[in-house]
Amino acid sequence: MARNKFDVDEELAQEFNREDFKRLLFYVKPYKKPIYQTLFVILIANIAMMLGPYLSKVVIDDVLPTKNMTLLIWVGVAFLASVIVTGWCMWYRIQSITVIGQDILKDMRSAIFEHLQKLPFSYFDSRPHGKILIRVVNYINTLSDLLSNGLINLISDILSVVITLIFMLAIDWKLTLYSLVLLPVLFVFVMFIKNKQRKAYQDLSNKQSNMNAYIHESIAGIKVTQSFARENVNDEIFSEVSKNYRASWMKAVSIQFLLWPGVQNIAVITTSLIYYVGIRGIGVDITTGTLIAFIGYVNNFWNPVINIGNFYNSLITATAYLERIFETLDVEPDIKDSPTAIEMPPIKGDVLFRNVTFRYEEGKDILKNINFHVEPGESIALVGPTGAGKTTVINLLSRFYDINEGEILIDGIDLRKVTLESLRKQMGVMLQDTFIFSGTIMENIRYGKLDATEEEVVAAAKIVRAHDFISELKDGYHTAVKERGSTLSAGQRQLISFARTLLANPKILILDEATSSIDTKTETLLQKGLEKLLEGRTSFIIAHRLSTIKNSSRIFYIDQGSVMEAGSHEELMVEKGPYYELYQSQFDLLQEL
Incomplete structure (x- = not known):
C-alpha cells in the first residue's frame, strides 16, 4: 500500500x-x-x-x-x-x-x-x-x-x-x-x-x-x-x-x-x-x-x-x-478473457451463485460459501450492515473481480467462460459513485449506447424523472457539464447516471445505492417509473433506505459474508429476524424525526 x-x-x-x-x-x-x-x-x-x-x-x-x-x-x-x-x-x-x-x-x-x-x-x-x-x-x-x-x-x-x-x-x-x-x-x-x-x-x-x-x-x-x-x-x-x-x-x-x-x-x-x-x-x-x-x-x-x-x-x-x-x-489484468472464451448469448436472466467464496489479496473471506438462485425477471434487494459484502456480490456478478472458490452462472454459463465485453454489454450497472464526464448531458446519457437517438435519450430521462430538470436548463439536453458534473447537484448527477444505465436496455440491472442522493419526493416518482423498467428484467438492488425495496421479489439480508435470511418483505417481517430488526430501527428513527 x-x-x-x-x-x-x-x-x-x-x-x-x-x-x-x-x-x-x-x-x-x-x-x-x-x-x-x-x-x-x-x-x-x-x-x-x-x-x-x-x-x-x-x-x-x-x-x-x-x-x-x-x-x-x-x-x-x-x-x-x-x-x-x-x-x-x-x-x-x-x-x-x-x-x-x-x-x-x-x-x-x-x-x-x-x-x-x-x-x-x-x-x-x-x-x-x-x-x-x-x-x-x-x-x-x-x-x-x-x-x-x-x-x-x-x-x-x-x-x-x-x-x-x-x-x-x-x-x-x-x-x-x-x-x-x-x-x-x-x-x-x-x-x-x-x-x-x-x-x-x-x-x-x-x-x-x-x-x-x-x-x-x-x-x-x-x-x-x-x-x-x-x-x-x-x-x-x-x-x-x-x-x-x-x-x-x-x-x-x-x-x-x-x-x-x-x-x-x-x-x-x-x-x-x-x-x-x-x-x-x-x-x-x-x-x-x-x-x-x-x-x-x-x-x-x-x-x-x-x-x-x-x-x-x-x-x-x-x-x-x-x-x-x-x-x-507489464501489469497483468487480473480479470481478462480466457483463451477459450465465447460470446455470451442473449441473456435471459437466470443467475446462480454456487458455493461462492471471495477474498481480496491476502485478506480474510469477504463472502463465504454463498448460495442462491434467481429466476429471470426477479428483483433482488441486498440489505445488511456496512461492509457485509453487498457491493461485493454485484461486483462479482459484473466480473469486476473473480471469485476464489465456487462458480457464478448466468443462464447456466460460467462467467469466466465468456468474454467480458459480451457479458457487460448486456448488464446495466449503476454504482454508488456516480461519474459524469465532461461534455453535454446528451453525450453523458448516450455513453453506454452511442447509437441511441435523441428520442430514446429523452424517453430514458423521463422514466427516471430527469427530463423535467434537464428541460429547465438553458440548453436542455445539449447543456455542457464540467468535469465530474461539478455544476450539477448530487441528485441531478445520479438521475443522469440512472438514465445512462437504463438507455443501455440491460438484461440484468444492478443498482448500488441508486437513490441515495435523491430527495424523497423525487424518489417516489422514480419508483413509479422503475416499476415498468424492472418488468421482465433480473435486477439486483442495494439500498439503505428499506422503503425503496419493499416491493422487491426477494430480499437477501447479508452479514458476515453470508446470506443470513431471504424472502419477501412480508415473509421476513413475520420471521422477526435481522431484517425485521433493521427495518424497525429505521422506522423508529423516522418516527423520531
Whole structure:
C-alpha cells in the first residue's frame, strides 16, 4: 500500500534490461519504410558534406600553386552543389523524423492508455491517480526527443563516422590512428558516469511522480481543503515535495552535463595532437592542404561522436522513464478473457451463485460459501450492515473481480467462460459513485449506447424523472457539464447516471445505492417509473433506505459474508429476524424525526 501515498517513492518491481530495448524498437518497426527513406537521404547528405574538406585540399594543393582557374570554377560548382544537396537533405530529415517520432509517441501513449483500461479496480485503488497520469503524459513526452530525433540521428551519426573514417584512411592512415588514440579514454569516462546518471534520474522520476500525485490529490480535494482552511498547511507540504523534486533535478542534470564537456575536451586534445604531429612531421609526411583537409575530417569525426555521446546520455535518462512505462504495461489484468472464451448469448436472466467464496489479496473471506438462485425477471434487494459484502456480490456478478472458490452462472454459463465485453454489454450497472464526464448531458446519457437517438435519450430521462430538470436548463439536453458534473447537484448527477444505465436496455440491472442522493419526493416518482423498467428484467438492488425495496421479489439480508435470511418483505417481517430488526430501527428513527 506504500504506492498509495504521494510522499513514498515507488520501488521498481523489475530493473530495466537490454531486452527492453527490443520492446522500444517494437514501436519503431511499423515505420521501417519512411525510416529507410530518411536514412538514404541522410547518407547522401553525409557524402555531400564530406566533399568540403577534400575540395579545400584540392584548392590549396592544386589550384593555388598553378592558378588553374578552370579547376577552381569546377571546384566551386561542386562545392555549391554539395551545399544545396546537404541543405535539402537536412530539411527533408527534419520534416521526416519529426513526423515519425510523433507517430511512435502516439502509438506508445495509445498502448499504455488501452492497457490501463483493462486493469482491475485494485490497480487504481493501490496508488494515487497522479502517479498513473504522469506515465501517460509526462514520461511519454520525455521520450519525444529520443524517438523524434535520437534514433535516426544515431544511425546518421554512425554513418557519418564510418564515411569520415573512410575518407581519413584514404588520405593518411597514420594520422587516422593518431585521431583514434583517445577513444578508449572516452569509453572509460562514459562508463564511469553511466550508472550515476541512471540512478539520479530514477530518483528524479520518483520525485516527479510524487509531486504530480500530490497536485492531483489537492485539486480533487480542493473543496475539503477550503472547508477546513487547510490552504497554508497544504502549501507547506507542497513546498517540501517541490523542494525534493528540485534537489533531485539539480543532482540529475549536474551528472548529465558532465558528458558534453568531457567529450568536447577529448575532441580538442585530439585536434591539437593532429596539428602537432602534422606540423612536426612525426612519422608522417603530408602537405599543408592534406593537413587542413584532415583537420576538417577530424572535426567531422568528433562531432558525430559527441552526438552519439549525447544520444547515449539521453538514452540513460530515458531509461528511468521507460522503466516506469514498461512496468505499467507489464501489469497483468487480473480479470481478462480466457483463451477459450465465447460470446455470451442473449441473456435471459437466470443467475446462480454456487458455493461462492471471495477474498481480496491476502485478506480474510469477504463472502463465504454463498448460495442462491434467481429466476429471470426477479428483483433482488441486498440489505445488511456496512461492509457485509453487498457491493461485493454485484461486483462479482459484473466480473469486476473473480471469485476464489465456487462458480457464478448466468443462464447456466460460467462467467469466466465468456468474454467480458459480451457479458457487460448486456448488464446495466449503476454504482454508488456516480461519474459524469465532461461534455453535454446528451453525450453523458448516450455513453453506454452511442447509437441511441435523441428520442430514446429523452424517453430514458423521463422514466427516471430527469427530463423535467434537464428541460429547465438553458440548453436542455445539449447543456455542457464540467468535469465530474461539478455544476450539477448530487441528485441531478445520479438521475443522469440512472438514465445512462437504463438507455443501455440491460438484461440484468444492478443498482448500488441508486437513490441515495435523491430527495424523497423525487424518489417516489422514480419508483413509479422503475416499476415498468424492472418488468421482465433480473435486477439486483442495494439500498439503505428499506422503503425503496419493499416491493422487491426477494430480499437477501447479508452479514458476515453470508446470506443470513431471504424472502419477501412480508415473509421476513413475520420471521422477526435481522431484517425485521433493521427495518424497525429505521422506522423508529423516522418516527423520531
